[in-house]
Amino acid sequence: MSAKDYVEKDYYKVLGVPKDATTAEIKKTYRKLAREFHPDANKGDAKAEDRFKDISEAYDVLSDDKRRKEYDEARSLFGNGGYRAGGPQGGSFDFGDLFGNSPQGGGGVGDIFGGLFNRGGRQPQPRRGADVETEVTLAFEEAVDGATVPLRMTSQAACRSCSGTGAKAGTTPRVCPTCVGAGTVSRGQGAFALSEPCRDCKGRGMLVDDPCTVCHGSGRASSARTMQVRIPAGVQDGQRIRLKAKGAQGERGGQPGDLYVTVHVDTHPVFGRKADNLTVTVPITFPEAALGGTIEVPTLNGPSVKLKLPAGSANGLTMRARGKGATRTDGTRGDLLVTVEVVVPKHLEGDALEALEQYREATASDDPRAALFKAAEGA
Known part of the structure; x- marks a missing residue:
């Protein structure tokens, strides 16, 4: 992605939030969209995968106050008509010149926003586990007084067969030559680049030549477990309860997702x-x-x-x-x-x-x- 494309890309529109949205509103919207378009929930759907990457890219910028401010300033100057193709004489305009590729040399105004674009080479970041949803039915008395109930959960976790590497037993993954193990690549024009997940390794930083027969190289597999969950007293029919960090396990040391339990309550013959x-x-x-x-x-x-x-x-x-x-x-x-x-x-x-x-x-x-x-x- 070129610098021109970057400042013209409307991240607010990608997430569907207004420009004055708070960080909490942005986070809430991102989590909803991420659950909807996550590759694990849309296996084999290339459009959903691309949409997930766009959502993640937008959230990466808008969730960081400093990067969001830089992005807003860059769009104000260059993305909303501050500089247009075609100068006063009707001649062509080279967007790259504006960002430091002029014959006179020098960094140009690109130096001002260099921190916004030059973010390549980062090590793969921990990835938070997916949120998990389930349902439970309580007796009327249990809903009134509270109860501890067993819940059998099925979620994605590190594949036990390959210990999360994605490689068949006896083999090991190799470093992705495209991103050199970083999981991200920098694309851009001139001296500026935008960091985005590597498409070859899908952000993992590693490639699997001989995939695990259980997880087929993803490093993730379905895991079933039973946990005792405390349902608080006074819960009502249809209420949705959030249990923090009780969802799917994270990757690379990332935090687990959350567990959302929708409660159904049986009727009582008298009350x-x-x-x-x-x-x-x-x-x-x-x-x-x-x-x-x-x-x-x-x-x-x-x-x-x-x-x-x-x-x-x-x-x-x-x-x-x-x-x-x-x-x-x-x-x-x-x-x-x-x-x-x-x-x-x-x-x-x-x-x-x-x-x-x-x-x-x-x-x-x-x-x-x-x-x-x-x-x-x-x-």
Whole structure:
């Protein structure tokens, strides 16, 4: 890549972030794109591999405050019309002259940005392991109180057969002659060059002539392992939990990736959930609703509680038992929301039927629908 191409390349557009994006926003976007286009997730897809390299190249510059500042200044001067092909007389313009190849000699303005372009010859850098995603299903009680569950994970790790070298047993890789083991090559024009991953060795710095039969020369292979993972109390259905450094192993001493666990929660035959509160529906009799009283209410994994039911309680009334809900992240608990449901008997006989008939006669003058008809007539 020439210096001209470099300053004209819009790294912000490559990552899809605005020019005033913060470092955290750039990192978040890069990680999302890197997972999507990573070669391990797109085996044999050349376009995805090229896209991954473009993303990595853009992140390499924009994630470094100093390099980003130099890049922005270079684009401001040379990439956005500060110097255009064709001078005032309509003659041709040699971009290379601007960067120090003029007949008069001297470094030109290229010396100002030399640190931005001359970054070749670095040793291969540690590579962070890929993030891994999995799912787990918890019982309702486990989600409320927290649980430790076994998770069987399959991720990429150093191939055990070749110890990560990628070479068949009894053979060794050789240094890549293109990048001389650096894993990066410098491409450019004149005195300026841009460092990018070596295409011949794909950034590894080594070439394998006799590849391992297990990993086929990649040095990476699928590895299965079972780990005990603590799911915190109060987790909700559909919640995504991040476990730092529990993902795939890194390369060349790089940090492991992260593990993301999406939690599914089974339903409960009695209790429901609203945020940090638990819910329960409790049936009551007509006399209890009319006269009031004390009712006993079950709780989740604990003793029952007694609540005072006010006289004249309507169907659907909700009361609160404080501290009997789900566990919050700070260790406190939400409430248990108790909704009463008046149970109407389907069959009455004997004294109960006679008593209810007497009640109906005694309250015949009280029409609960009178206000409804009055409001309807006035509408």
